[in-house]
Amino acid sequence: MEYRRFNNHIVLRLNVGEELISSVLKLAEKENIKLASVSGIGATNDATLGVFEIGTKTYHKKRFCSCDYEIASLMGNLSVMDTKPYLHLHAVVGSPETGECHGGHLSEAMISATAEIVISVIDGIVDRTYSDDVGLNLFDFNK
Numbered sequence: 001m002e003y004r005r006f007n008n009h010i011v012l013r014l015n016v017g018e019e020l021i022s023s024v025l026k027l028a029e030k031e032n033i034k035l036a037s038v039s040g041i042g043a044t045n046d047a048t049l050g051v052f053e054i055g056t057k058t059y060h061k062k063r064f065c066s067c068d069y070e071i072a073s074l075m076g077n078l079s080v081m082d083t084k085p086y087l088h089l090h091a092v093v094g095s096p097e098t099g100e101c102h103g104g105h106l107s108e109a110m111i112s113a114t115a116e117i118v119i120s121v122i123d124g125i126v127d128r129t130y131s132d133d134v135g136l137n138l139f140d141f142n143k
Contacts, residue, residue, distance in 0.1 A: 047093050
């Protein structure tokens, strides 16, 4: 992982074999980021995407590891939960074999070539609290 900070923006490059989620969380801890917008592109050969089913309050996860995939879109946010960085990302990965794309909540992605990520830090803190009604950790503006 290599990065450079420009005021409230961090430009990050992940290298072959680095895991995307844990790398961004590690950077957030190091740079003391409490709130940010995250976007990026890259390549992965092992990613797990999920779709949340509201009725059962569960994620249906699927692992994509049969070939090299383009990370055609990576977007989300970084906040805090219980004083620790909390990352909520969605991604679209595309298969070079079929051109088919798959999208959803990103749980994990091993980088196969590179990932180029921009983190736009927002001055402030937004916490999260688990919602029994929804079944997710939601922004909590009352903390």
